[in-house]
Amino acid sequence: MSFLRRNLPGMLVMGIPLMWIALFMLLPYGIIVTYSFWLKKYPTFIPAFQFGNYITIFTDPQYVRVFLRTLKISVLVSAASFLLAYPFAYYLVFRCRSAALRTWLYMAVIAPLWVSYLLRAYIWKTILGTEGVLNSFLMSLGIINEPSSLFLYNQFAMVVTLTYIFIPFMVMPIYTALEKIPTNLTEASADLGMGPWRSFWTVTLPLSLPGVAAGFTLTFCLSFGDFIAPFLVGGPDGNLIANVIATQFGAALNWPLGSALAIVMLVVVLTIVSLSDRMERKGMTGGV
Amino acid sequence: MAQKTPGLLSRFGADTAFMSFVAILMAFLYIPIWVLIAFSFNDSRSLTWPLSGFTLDWYRKLWSNSDLIAAIGNSFYVATLATVVTLAVGVPAAMVLHKFDFPGKSVFRRLILLPITLPGIVTGISMLNMFKLMGFPLSLETVILGHATALLGVVVTQVYARLQRLPPSLEEAAFDLGASPWRSFIDITLPNIRSAIIGAGLLSFVLSFDEIPVTFFLTGRDNTLPMYIYSTMRRGVTPEINAVGTIIVLLSLILIVVAVIATRERKK
Numbered sequence: 001m002s003f004l005r006r007n008l009p010g011m012l013v014m015g016i017p018l019m020w021i022a023l024f025m026l027l028p029y030g031i032i033v034t035y036s037f038w039l040k041k042y043p044t045f046i047p048a049f050q051f052g053n054y055i056t057i058f059t060d061p062q063y064v065r066v067f068l069r070t071l072k073i074s075v076l077v078s079a080a081s082f083l084l085a086y087p088f089a090y091y092l093v094f095r096c097r098s099a100a101l102r103t104w105l106y107m108a109v110i111a112p113l114w115v116s117y118l119l120r121a122y123i124w125k126t127i128l129g130t131e132g133v134l135n136s137f138l139m140s141l142g143i144i145n146e147p148s149s150l151f152l153y154n155q156f157a158m159v160v161t162l163t164y165i166f167i168p169f170m171v172m173p174i175y176t177a178l179e180k181i182p183t184n185l186t187e188a189s190a191d192l193g194m195g196p197w198r199s200f201w202t203v204t205l206p207l208s209l210p211g212v213a214a215g216f217t218l219t220f221c222l223s224f225g226d227f228i229a230p231f232l233v234g235g236p237d238g239n240l241i242a243n244v245i246a247t248q249f250g251a252a253l254n255w256p257l258g259s260a261l262a263i264v265m266l267v268v269v270l271t272i273v274s275l276s277d278r279m280e281r282k283g284m285t286g287g288v
Numbered sequence: 289m290a291q292k293t294p295g296l297l298s299r300f301g302a303d304t305a306f307m308s309f310v311a312i313l314m315a316f317l318y319i320p321i322w323v324l325i326a327f328s329f330n331d332s333r334s335l336t337w338p339l340s341g342f343t344l345d346w347y348r349k350l351w352s353n354s355d356l357i358a359a360i361g362n363s364f365y366v367a368t369l370a371t372v373v374t375l376a377v378g379v380p381a382a383m384v385l386h387k388f389d390f391p392g393k394s395v396f397r398r399l400i401l402l403p404i405t406l407p408g409i410v411t412g413i414s415m416l417n418m419f420k421l422m423g424f425p426l427s428l429e430t431v432i433l434g435h436a437t438a439l440l441g442v443v444v445t446q447v448y449a450r451l452q453r454l455p456p457s458l459e460e461a462a463f464d465l466g467a468s469p470w471r472s473f474i475d476i477t478l479p480n481i482r483s484a485i486i487g488a489g490l491l492s493f494v495l496s497f498d499e500i501p502v503t504f505f506l507t508g509r510d511n512t513l514p515m516y517i518y519s520t521m522r523r524g525v526t527p528e529i530n531a532v533g534t535i536i537v538l539l540s541l542i543l544i545v546v547a548v549i550a551t552r553e554r555k556k
Contacts, residue, residue, distance in 0.1 A: 017377050021396070025437065026399075028414035031414065084313055088313055091306040109317065112317060116533070122525070131335065133337050217405060218404075228518070269410075
């Protein structure tokens with residue numbers, strides 16, 4: 001009894017999260033792995049063990065195309081976020097001389113995370129649409145004569161929207177990584193006669209790579225699994241994998257195929273996370 | 289001197305370039321939000337430039353929309369309980385990561401942090417499959433379980449980061465003075481991580497209030513606010529959505545201020 005009383009807090013502390021993980025993560029993942037081998041049979045599906053769903057995903061051009069499109073969009077979103085986030089974070093850490101301004105600007109980039117994600121996608125639908133703000137604005141300026149449908153319902157709109165939504169996830173880790181670089185390192189390289197560009201390429205950039213890797217991981221994985229922005233601004237050829245998964249669980253009623261797609265997504269995300277983990281660890285030991 | 293002038297000039301040039309870049313980024317981030325707010329007060333049904341006139345009609349319409357009011361109520365219910373549950377699981381999980389060493393710890397850590405990078409749709413459909421298999425009817429309660437799972441990583445990272453920064457001497461002193469682990473947690477650790485817990489709780493609340501991918505699969509007949517807005521959007525863009533959006537932006541702003549004040553660490 002006294003053993004129990006002494007160890008009860010410890011057991012609770014360990015037990016609650018372990019049980020939660022087992023019940024709400026491991027068990028559900030196990031179930032979709034199982035379903036992914038099942039067979040669709042009208043009107044529902046039956047237990048089986050076959051790789052048909054996976055074969056379909058990797059050979060049916062319809063799914064291969066969606067898969068490649070999703071990869072392309074996620075890479076473009078990560079790249080665009082990086083190009084915007086890096087100079088910004090660099091400016092904050094190394095160039096901005098006012099601590100108050102630095103805090104404000106950093107907050108200004110992070111704050112949108114607190115504003116509804118759905119709204120941030122919706123805003124771009126209202127801006128880019130043919131009846132939208134951008135078109136009518138350009139028309140009122142006389143730059144274009146009739147509404148252009150160039151802006152909405154295409155991959156460009158998706159990249160803009162997803163970049164807008166996920167850019168804080170790129171800024172945060174890069175900022176943290178840059179902040180950790182001791183200023184005496186860049187000073188030392190300047191003392192050794194390196195120009196600012198060379199010190200940037202040989203000292204600052206390599207040391208900030210773990211942050212860049214973390215930023216790429218987050219923005220890539222989040223775009224890779226998004227189905228709201230494609231739905232709102234993507235248009236007819238804008239379906240990404242997550243939209244296809246959602247369809248399998250809705251109208252198409254093919255849970256086995258949907259589960260297999262989800263497993264593929266899970267594997268892609270896990271691969272990227274462990275690659276970036278490895279990079280971050282390397283950066284830590286190879287660094288200072 | 290002759291050497292310094294070009295250096296100064298290029299430094300000035302670089303500063304100007306950086307400033308313009310920052311200005312453009314801020315415009316990219318904030319002009320859309322102003323557009324949202326501006327059109328919520330515009331008296332035309334279509335969202336086209338230029339603005340035609342001022343009205344509060346869209347806000348008045350919100351009041352009489354009973355579906356919307358019900359959805360807001362549901363969202364408060366879901367977000368509150370999801371926050372409580374995710375804290376109840378996440379804080380112990382962070383303690384485990386911080387204090388104990390055991391086989392499989394790195395797997396444990398990875399699993400707990402996974403939902404941060406794992407798209408919500410995977411959490412959503414995997415839990416949907418499980419609930420269906422167990423014959424569990426979908427409801428707001430299943431949504432709460434889904435949110436708590438999806439948000440666990442957020443709580444754990446924030447609380448764990450704070451625990452790591454606590455000097456171990458604090459707890460050692462408590463043990464030396466004869467405090468039980470439970471007492472030392474309540475009297476020593478908890479007060480020191482309180483602001484991190486509040487911050488994590490506020491963030492979880494906001495993220496749960498706003499969540500779609502998990503909710504989409506796990507909700508029964510009841511809609512949360514984002515699900516309601518989402519289904520309205522399918523029918524097209526309307527100034528009512530801008531009005532709801534403006535209110536959400538305003539509330540988010542208030543919450544950010546609260547979070548900043550609540551999580552500010554006491555300066556030494």
